[in-house]
Amino acid sequence: MGVFSLKKYNVFAGVLGDIKLARFPVSISGCQDSENAHVMSELVSESGARASLVIAADEVHAKKLYEDYRLFDRNVYFYPARDMIFYSADVHGKAIMNERLTALRNLVSKKQVTIITTFGACMDRLIPLNMIQEKVINIYSDTLIEDTAELSARLVAVGYVRVTGVTGPGEFAIRGDIIDIFPVSEKVPVRIELFGDEIDSMRRFDAATQRSIENISEISIYPAAEIILDEARRIDGEEKIRADLKKLNEALRKNMKTQEAFRLKSAVEQFLNDVEYLGALASIESYITYFYDNTVSLIDYFDEESLIFMEEPERTVGAGKAVYTEFADSQSRRLEGGYVLPGQLNAVYPAEEIAERLANKRLVLISNLPQKLKITEKKSVKVKENYGMSARLMGGYTKNFLQLVSDIKSWKKKNYRIVIVSVSTARAERLRDDLDYNGITATIRDASLAAKPKEVVLVIGALSRGFEYPDAGLVVVSESDIFGTVRRKKSEYSAFSEFKGTSIGSFEDLKVGDYVVHENHGMGIYKGIEKIESGGALKDYIKIEYAGASNLYIP
Template sequence: MSLRSLLTYAHDDGAVTALSEAAHAAPQRAFVSGSLRPYLLAALVDLDPRRPALVVAGDDRAARDLAADLRTFLRPRPVRLYPARGVRYESHLVPPPHLVGLRIAALDALLDGGAVGPADEGEPVVVASVAALAEKVPDPELRPHGFALEHGELLDLDETVARLVACGYERVEQVEDRGQFALRGDILDVYPATEERAVRCELFDVEIERLTFFSTFTQRSLEEAEQVEIAPAAELAPEHRELAEIAAVEEGDTRPDIAEILPVERFRDLLSLLPADALVAVSAEEEIAPALADTWEDVTTSFHDADAHHLYVGPDDLTAALDARAALRLSSISGDQPHAFRAQAADSAARSLREAEPELEKLVRSGYRTVVAWSRRGEAERAAYNLARVQAPFLDGKRAPQQPGVVFAAASLREGFLAPGLKLAVLPEHRLLRRRRSPEGPGGPRA
């Protein structure tokens, strides 16, 4: 479930709107407590949902975690992760299909804008690591483009197989991993590059009669689907991909230079491809320079041919590009920033619901609108039933409450926060309840 309705607290806050208005006129820097960062970023980009946004994080892990939290706060607005390739261009190794799929899906979302989804969802938000921004990407004409399978649509199997091959999918007898597909009569199995499960497409004549996710281990159906995105599993079109695959098996001096197998002059940096109206925000300003230095050190020590420099953006050039495009720069290190947003981490010493209930009551007495996010609705319902004094209705997409109180929501969050300025407390269940770990054996954990 989405926590988007909670963003209204920030939208009604004068300090948040002042930062947003100032950022329209000139780049702005702000101090933001680390626990509050995902919420504040979500609120800022949601002030103008028809404007695409690029959020820059220090590394892939930070980008992944931030994208997950932004997705919870912004759903159904699309939030995409744009990670680094995972391998250097000069190694001639093929990146893992799931990384390729995530990258191309994010690129297509930014370049195509609202064309990738319903207009009422808003323009896409892409979260990228600075290492990913340092890697240039091929022109759209050089790479394959994904497509979607939709329940009830007409499907030409031969054409779809050709599109899968062009997207870098491997035909196998039985799918086991991402980037594979299998065809048996009128049944097409595909393991999309960006999905956690494989999908089975069953046809009635030329119509998709059934679309289901299934387990690759048991082959049992898990869940019906209305639409499944098939993101590319390769970053280059077939003709360029074949040359790279040949080069990958060469050794030593016989391996060709990158410029001999790739049209390096047609690779561009991501920032130059952004729409002119895109909002660019740096989520942790203090992490950018060290991450760029580490990335460039790896690049300059791992290849010997000068042409490989055409495939990466140097630290100075990328810093200058970010300076020119970034409207917002956030930092968790307090300094001379003209804007500041402070919050405490959401932590509790409670080990049971009985111990947690007084903590919730204390927050309500202090005037906080308190939201507890539960990853499983069933656990939330049991907790609400077992509370002795606190009434905790479910948010369920309704308007955010204006009065102090406790509400439950079925949503996944890594961290929560207590924001005194907003009188808002958001606590993930694992921050509210510090559950005891079960011993590792009959004698407990061993030293």
């Protein structure tokens, strides 16, 4: 039980009890931003879930959640969505794929892991996880490598590219008795030196300097592609593609769209040649339904021992529907223009289907206000229980350190556990000395060690914003709460300077109908103050209206 523990908090204990009794879906309200990351990490830890998936509305929220989550649990990975409309095999596309594969590799191999992603990423069609596991190449110090050509073929089959010298993930090189492989899930490549067909040495090395880093006795090489093709599957998929190509090509020519027909045939033939003769799997994701009948979603990679969290479910499912609508509209136009085949329109799952699947999972909804899982306009999944947490985000102390000192003394009188998060040991030591100068004793220690009531603890890490749980007797202060966040200096001249907004000191400065900009959700219209019941009590919330009649409530 570490410094961030909520184990003795009654509401948290209730949620944990429902999880252990498999009463899903369960809902938690009253939390937002960094509080969400904290509550989810504590539930994962206390429930003993082997794996967990966290779903956010979009990449901005997912990345912010990922950065906060890392303070509480380092076994967390970000899984970005593919851009199926503009996807290409450029540097950015490869970086996205490597990040996705790293997350999947850790899902397969680690005892406990959390993956944070977006609803859009859950809509991607994937091959079953067991097919990825079957293609892992394990090499041990006593492995015999009788034929380097055979090893080369195996590596190419799982997406690796042969080069003269490895420089990045997904590459390998064979020069005589030296084999260099840069696994997609590793930060550095591995060099295997042979003596005949036996392995003489195996070590990690720096690709830039060629210097050895450490000797190893084994290495697991995970696929460098999300879609893996053996010869039989490739031939079968090619036949389906050619059948669709012939049918669509004839239809386009019949309608006098010869340019579109030529464009389509050229693009598809180039793709098939690259796959057959070069083993190139770039852009194959959009053709997945031609090669695999039994595709799955990322959520299907999480079994009955896993937990799935969804942040702000109404907004998140709505974002998924918007992504699918954009994809479907774009692909329909591209189909008419001779850019894609009919099967490529099914490269992602509809948002409603993913929401339906989530309803049957071990699902925990977490949001500021109580919400249901809304699948369609007429169909919602009712939660088994909603738990209201008493939580609030920390206010800032910029240029007012004495106010922090005063608040700490007040929290100590209330028997709070007080945790301050600092980005480095040196800064934590300076902060400890400043607190000591003001009559407050603080200790620097590992976050895994429990804190006692009235104790002030400094831990090393990063957190976007602190928070307080009055009923749990816990307060967490981030360094950005104390010193503020560092922002880039803006240019003195801007083309939009005449439209620059005005900062407000209080919501009382606002009038109903004013346009406001939320730092995470963007521009909306201020609609006043509403009283809403949350956590068993009426609270005041600022109401902001967005396009599509969606509303944001801010405590």
